[in-house]
Amino acid sequence: MAAKTHRVLPGFGLALGYTLVYLSLLILLPLGGLILKASELGFGQIMDIALGERSLAAFRVTFGASFLAAAVNAFFGLIVAWILVRYPFPGKRFVDALVDLPFALPTAVAGITLATLYAGNGWLGQFIEPLGFKVAYTPWGIVVALTFITLPFVVRTLQPVIEDIETEVEEAAASLGASRWQTFVKVIFPAIFPALLTGFALAFARAVGEYGSVIFIAGNLPLISEITPLLIISKLEQYDVLGATALAVVMLGLSFLLLLSVNLLQWWTANRHKNSEPLEVAAAKASGGAQ
Amino acid sequence: MFQLRKSISALMLAMVASAALADVTLLNSSYDVARDVYKDYNPMFQKYWKAKSGESIELKQSHGGSSKQVRAVADGLEADVVTMNQANDIEFLAEKGLVAKDWTKKFPNSASPYTSAMVFIVRKGNPKGIKDWNDLAATGTQIIIPHPKNTGNGRNTYLSAWAWALKQPGGNDKTAQEFLGKLLKNAPLFAAGGRDATTTFMQRKMGDALITFESEAEMIAKEFGKGDFEVVYPSLTMQTEFPVALVEKVVDKKGTRKQAQAYLEYLWSKEGQENAAQNYLRPRDAEILKKYASFFPPLKTFTVDEVFGGANKAFAIHFKDGGSFDQIYVQK
Amino acid sequence: MKSTRATQEPVWVRYTLLTIGLSFLFFFLGLPLLAVFVEALAQGVPVYIEALKEPETASAIWLTVGIALAVLPFNIVFGVAAAWAIAKFEFKGKSLLITLIDLPFAVSPVVAGLIFILLFGSQGTFGEWLSEHDIKIIFAVPGMILATLFITFPFIARELIPLMQAQGKDEEEAAVSLGASGWQMFIRVTLPNIKWGLLYGVILSNARAMGEFGAVSVVSGHIRGETNTLPLHVEILYNEYNAIGAFAAASILALLALVTLVAKTIVEWRMKKETEMLNTVLAPEKT
Numbered sequence: 001m002a003a004k005t006h007r008v009l010p011g012f013g014l015a016l017g018y019t020l021v022y023l024s025l026l027i028l029l030p031l032g033g034l035i036l037k038a039s040e041l042g043f044g045q046i047m048d049i050a051l052g053e054r055s056l057a058a059f060r061v062t063f064g065a066s067f068l069a070a071a072v073n074a075f076f077g078l079i080v081a082w083i084l085v086r087y088p089f090p091g092k093r094f095v096d097a098l099v100d101l102p103f104a105l106p107t108a109v110a111g112i113t114l115a116t117l118y119a120g121n122g123w124l125g126q127f128i129e130p131l132g133f134k135v136a137y138t139p140w141g142i143v144v145a146l147t148f149i150t151l152p153f154v155v156r157t158l159q160p161v162i163e164d165i166e167t168e169v170e171e172a173a174a175s176l177g178a179s180r181w182q183t184f185v186k187v188i189f190p191a192i193f194p195a196l197l198t199g200f201a202l203a204f205a206r207a208v209g210e211y212g213s214v215i216f217i218a219g220n221l222p223l224i225s226e227i228t229p230l231l232i233i234s235k236l237e238q239y240d241v242l243g244a245t246a247l248a249v250v251m252l253g254l255s256f257l258l259l260l261s262v263n264l265l266q267w268w269t270a271n272r273h274k275n276s277e278p279l280e281v282a283a284a285k286a287s288g289g290a291q
Numbered sequence: 292m293f294q295l296r297k298s299i300s301a302l303m304l305a306m307v308a309s310a311a312l313a314d315v316t317l318l319n320s321s322y323d324v325a326r327d328v329y330k331d332y333n334p335m336f337q338k339y340w341k342a343k344s345g346e347s348i349e350l351k352q353s354h355g356g357s358s359k360q361v362r363a364v365a366d367g368l369e370a371d372v373v374t375m376n377q378a379n380d381i382e383f384l385a386e387k388g389l390v391a392k393d394w395t396k397k398f399p400n401s402a403s404p405y406t407s408a409m410v411f412i413v414r415k416g417n418p419k420g421i422k423d424w425n426d427l428a429a430t431g432t433q434i435i436i437p438h439p440k441n442t443g444n445g446r447n448t449y450l451s452a453w454a455w456a457l458k459q460p461g462g463n464d465k466t467a468q469e470f471l472g473k474l475l476k477n478a479p480l481f482a483a484g485g486r487d488a489t490t491t492f493m494q495r496k497m498g499d500a501l502i503t504f505e506s507e508a509e510m511i512a513k514e515f516g517k518g519d520f521e522v523v524y525p526s527l528t529m530q531t532e533f534p535v536a537l538v539e540k541v542v543d544k545k546g547t548r549k550q551a552q553a554y555l556e557y558l559w560s561k562e563g564q565e566n567a568a569q570n571y572l573r574p575r576d577a578e579i580l581k582k583y584a585s586f587f588p589p590l591k592t593f594t595v596d597e598v599f600g601g602a603n604k605a606f607a608i609h610f611k612d613g614g615s616f617d618q619i620y621v622q623k
Numbered sequence: 624m625k626s627t628r629a630t631q632e633p634v635w636v637r638y639t640l641l642t643i644g645l646s647f648l649f650f651f652l653g654l655p656l657l658a659v660f661v662e663a664l665a666q667g668v669p670v671y672i673e674a675l676k677e678p679e680t681a682s683a684i685w686l687t688v689g690i691a692l693a694v695l696p697f698n699i700v701f702g703v704a705a706a707w708a709i710a711k712f713e714f715k716g717k718s719l720l721i722t723l724i725d726l727p728f729a730v731s732p733v734v735a736g737l738i739f740i741l742l743f744g745s746q747g748t749f750g751e752w753l754s755e756h757d758i759k760i761i762f763a764v765p766g767m768i769l770a771t772l773f774i775t776f777p778f779i780a781r782e783l784i785p786l787m788q789a790q791g792k793d794e795e796e797a798a799v800s801l802g803a804s805g806w807q808m809f810i811r812v813t814l815p816n817i818k819w820g821l822l823y824g825v826i827l828s829n830a831r832a833m834g835e836f837g838a839v840s841v842v843s844g845h846i847r848g849e850t851n852t853l854p855l856h857v858e859i860l861y862n863e864y865n866a867i868g869a870f871a872a873a874s875i876l877a878l879l880a881l882v883t884l885v886a887k888t889i890v891e892w893r894m895k896k897e898t899e900m901l902n903t904v905l906a907p908e909k910t
Contacts, residue, residue, distance in 0.1 A: 008799055009712070009796060009799060009808075010808070011809075012707075012708060012712050015705070015708035016714070018701070018704045019708055019709075019720075022701050022704075023724065027723065027724075027727055027773065027776060030738040030742060031726070031730075034734070034738045034741065054620070076643070076644065080644045080647065082640065083640055083644045084644075095645070097881050099648075100826055100827060101652065101830070101880055103827060103830035104830040104831075104833055104876045104880030105655075105656075105876060106853075106876065107836050107854075108857065108858055109857055111483075113655045113658045113659055116494065117654060117655060117658055119497065120495065120496070122495065123654065123658070124650075124654070137480040147651060148652070151651060152830075157781070159823060160782070160819045161785055163819055164786060164789055164790060180631070180632055194785050194788060195786075198781060202728055205726075205729040206729070208729050209728065209729050209731035210731070210732075211731055211837055212732070219479070219480035219481065220438055220481040221478075221480065222617075222620040222621070229733060232733060233441060233733060234441045235612070236362065236733075236737075237440070237441050237610075238612065241741075245734075245741075248731065248737070251731070255726070256722060259725045260718065263718040263721045264718045323863075324863060326859070326863050351846055351849065353844055353846045353847065354845055354859055354862075355840075355859075359840075360845070365745075365746065366740050366747070366761065367746075367754070367761065367762060368844040369762070387746075485862075486861060510863075510864040
């Protein structure tokens, strides 16, 4: 495409330059400072801290619970975003507004409230625990807290993209004979998939770092329900700032790799979709399946 | 727009608030449940100081987790005085050169104007018959405590149980650690903090006993009513200290040494001691203690210095990474 | 009718999706929120109002709103600039750049606070210089703004990038080839196209800015009535066995988040009016 050789649109240099400068000052410089601080310890010692039995267990719990929470939100978030954009129902505006609340509520309040709800005598716990399923003070509690905390991400990244899908394309697909399901799978889903991945990645990233809400519902038992941020706090309680930064840096590295792979995947799917399949072609393809 | 302007001006107000009207401003950095103590104490001191020196003084409070507060002071929070609930926190400031090395000698009673003790809170009627530490370690009993490694409250509980186990016939460090292992098995969770432990016990009705400061029992009564629980005093428990110190570096920089010194000294006055007693903290003044005897049943206590050779040492042996607490979990 | 068959799901699918979506929201969102208000109103409305009247609570509310507003323009400018560069142009290392933008989410809030302490604290890199010049950053409002900027950094950019990618650049290119200046193109074409995404981004970053506890807690110093934001105040009240006050303050944060709903409704309403007007103007030509 011509755009690669000479750019028609203005503002690339300015926009990218500003982005890089601001990013460097606010994010990269401080994070660099963090890494520099941790490097005072030396690689071997950092690995010792990161590979201790408790650290490993905490990493497993943290990343596992975060993945589950992000997956739950990807699935339900897609449905929620869809019904919020496409279906009329009473009280929709109110429901729409509620979606942002997990961000506004201080995390500690969220944790305390969820623990109260899911405890053995709570509104939900009294029904769930007799079934032999404990949520509060188990790793499941962590999943619940993280699901709550990261709920807005998927919904809010999908909403504008779904709003943006032009119904003409869907109509075109239909007029060419595609069923609704085919239209969804071949036309709509590819269009919203990059945003879905973005939402998933953001929810996952946020969940990994979350501390305030989790400690109130997790139970915090060593090797069972301790999350990595709790171990970082524990180091700070010992005035071991170096150890804390070491753990933080390892966590940062892991998150960075995971995020990078999701973003590469997203870029790849978005590009494939954009270059090879304009929506009209996709519509035709979808109908092709029906013929 | 009105809202915008108002909040911007509020922001600016907050920024310049330090240049307030009073002659002198002191900042007291304190632990998180100390508010009730200083809410009443501060106006008392203001009145006293005005009468004594004619100076009007503004007192600002900062509250938070004890070690978090101390870290902030070490990182540049300009607190004139620190009033904490763990000696090792002030020890840390002394190591950093912000507080005098011999800070425990600068004020009477190892610089701790009042004390408390770790006690058990049990359900009404004490259905499990919990009397002492070994009852907490019995099978089938559940205890609610804050995280023994990360919270002051939890650490005090841990050390109390350890000291009790040492004093049993044939007790040594090994049996004490075994005892702690049994005790901690009875904890279905480690609460995020003292307050969270209380909520878990009182509101969510989990566990048979909650272990906390004697002074907290009254706060629990205030929030949840007196009828639901009983206080049990074990045969031996830890006398918890509330050490105070001047932050030398800050008072020298701000020129507030005189006022800050007076502020802390006044804690030992009759008024200061009485205020502590009214907040269910055991006063050092024998007369006031006698006056409030109904609040404070006689109790056999130990200090960390006696049993563990100092707060710093106790912390290093038991709560640092790889310490006795970690060994209970990881060496299985 | 063929077209409704294709652009709408069958009735049973619609109701199933509505049921699943709404029950998910009810259990994971509605109930916790309800619980907050039940706790806040446990002793009736007068006690609730009384709890909010406390001067320290009031000052915490204004500080919280002030910080959220101070952060907003930075985030908008950065978000739009970053999304423009990333979504409309191809260049090497794009995925890396996006990942770096995401990174602040993955940093535990406490660590986010800690990094500013490491830089600006009295034992930190710039600590000595700052104290020599008597500049206060941490344990004062500037540090709290910095921490909030860090925490909310990715929101608007991340909201806009997928949207602008989905929209492509045909419209802007058409505008430019018709002779529009860069600014005109941005105001007339880009901005109207991204307005919803931008608004969602603003709402999200606002909510997060107001609700943030961990990072701000590390750099605030917790001075009552001075550097205490609402979430910090909530924690202190709760620790002081003032559950009503704590949950009342939390409910205020929830309500503040709802205020943005009003903004959205107003924007929507005005847009609708505009399109209606356009339609009446254009109607004769169309038919």
